[in-house]
Amino acid sequence: MAQMYKMSRIVRESLPILLSILGFSLFTGHNLETAFGIFVTQFPFLIIMVPAFINMAGGFASVFAARITSRLLLGELDRKYRPYGILFSDLIGLALVALTGFMVLSLITFGINVFFFGIEVSLFALFVIILVSGIFTTILMCGTGLFVAYVVVRKKLDPDNFTPPIITTLGDAVGTLLLVFLIRMILLA
Amino acid sequence: MGVDYSIIKKIYREVTPFVILTALAEIGAGALLTGLTDFYAILPGLILLLPGLMEARGNISASLGQRLGSAIHLGVIDWKLGFNDDLKENVKSSLFLGFVVAFVLACLAFFVSSLIGLSGLSLLGFILIALLTAFLSGITQIAITVLVALYSAHKGLDPDNITIPVLATLGDVFTVLYLLIVVRTIVWASTFLPI
Numbered sequence: 001m002a003q004m005y006k007m008s009r010i011v012r013e014s015l016p017i018l019l020s021i022l023g024f025s026l027f028t029g030h031n032l033e034t035a036f037g038i039f040v041t042q043f044p045f046l047i048i049m050v051p052a053f054i055n056m057a058g059g060f061a062s063v064f065a066a067r068i069t070s071r072l073l074l075g076e077l078d079r080k081y082r083p084y085g086i087l088f089s090d091l092i093g094l095a096l097v098a099l100t101g102f103m104v105l106s107l108i109t110f111g112i113n114v115f116f117f118g119i120e121v122s123l124f125a126l127f128v129i130i131l132v133s134g135i136f137t138t139i140l141m142c143g144t145g146l147f148v149a150y151v152v153v154r155k156k157l158d159p160d161n162f163t164p165p166i167i168t169t170l171g172d173a174v175g176t177l178l179l180v181f182l183i184r185m186i187l188l189a
Numbered sequence: 190m191g192v193d194y195s196i197i198k199k200i201y202r203e204v205t206p207f208v209i210l211t212a213l214a215e216i217g218a219g220a221l222l223t224g225l226t227d228f229y230a231i232l233p234g235l236i237l238l239l240p241g242l243m244e245a246r247g248n249i250s251a252s253l254g255q256r257l258g259s260a261i262h263l264g265v266i267d268w269k270l271g272f273n274d275d276l277k278e279n280v281k282s283s284l285f286l287g288f289v290v291a292f293v294l295a296c297l298a299f300f301v302s303s304l305i306g307l308s309g310l311s312l313l314g315f316i317l318i319a320l321l322t323a324f325l326s327g328i329t330q331i332a333i334t335v336l337v338a339l340y341s342a343h344k345g346l347d348p349d350n351i352t353i354p355v356l357a358t359l360g361d362v363f364t365v366l367y368l369l370i371v372v373r374t375i376v377w378a379s380t381f382l383p384i
Contacts, residue, residue, distance in 0.1 A: 004265045
């Protein structure tokens with residue numbers, strides 16, 4: 001079988017996008033984190049779940065993107081993602097996993113705060129904050145993954161080199177902002 | 190438009206356990222990160238280096254994981270084919286990208302920290318820390334990605350479902366751990382070397 005992967009192609013396709021994201025994460029990302037850090041000092045108990053939250057949302061969208069790009073390469077989905085039944089099965093499967101994952105994260109955060117730190121926090125408020133921001137971020141990242149893969153495949157590039165950096169960068173930014181917004185709305189109200 | 194329930198069931202069964210593990214491991218990584226606060230006091234510029242380093246490593250490994258998933262589905266890479274040329278090119282690219290990105294990030298972090306007046310580390314120090322961490326976490330994450338992708342497919346699981354959640358669980362923990370070790374070593378070495 002002919003060799004499919006060449007280092008020169010992987011590097012040529014990946015490096016520009018990785019470097020542009022670096023600039024982005026160094027300036028925007030850092031400012032966001034600092035602002036967020038100052039903000040959550042009012043709610044120190046929430047810090048423990050932020051890295052998990054961001055990584056989980058990124059993980060769901062990346063699994064989705066990985067599945068879609070494999071299906072595109074195998075020809076199980078055409079360039080316009082038809083048949084939609086397969087696409088929606090993947091999406092529903094991941095949405096259910098995300099729902100379970102974020103519910104478990106809410107419970108863990110609640111448990112650690114109540115049993116280890118003795119901090120009283122409403123489980124319902126945690127559910128709303130984590131589930132709403134988590135599901136919204138995951139859906140946005142999956143949508144971005146579909147869009148990026150669509151554009152990249154049309155340009156005859158390998159979507160596996162493009163989807164992870166773009167969706168995780170966008171997801172981190174939107175996820176963090178949404179968390180801050182919901183914490184402000186619900187816990188400061 | 191027929192939704193295929195077997196696909197939904199397979200995704201749910203294969204992905205959920207790892208996602209819950211990710212949540213637990215990340216909370217552990219968060220605790221580990223607080224170990225870095227001492228170093229932020231000695232080397233404030235590190236706060237510019239760590240998030241970028243973790244993100245870049247995660248992205249490079251996730252791309253590798255996705256490429257391996259696709260390649261396994263296409264039959265180009267397989268447990269039985271072993272370390273063939275396609276797999277070698279993937280591994281080499283991932284390691285090389287990690288080095289280039291770490292080097293650029295170290296330079297950027299140095300200039301930004303000089304600009305905003307965060308002192309404590311020379312350009313050489315930044316580059317050494319970034320490259321050593323990139324090397325250690327690169328090797329570890331590549332090994333995890335390759336083994337998990339190939340082995341899960343060998344066991345009849347879908348590598349697209351398994352590889353990325355496992356990486357997300359272990360990747361950050363290793364990167365933070367290595368960074369702690371490397372920073373400790375560099376700080377120690379700087380007492381007798383001109384870093």
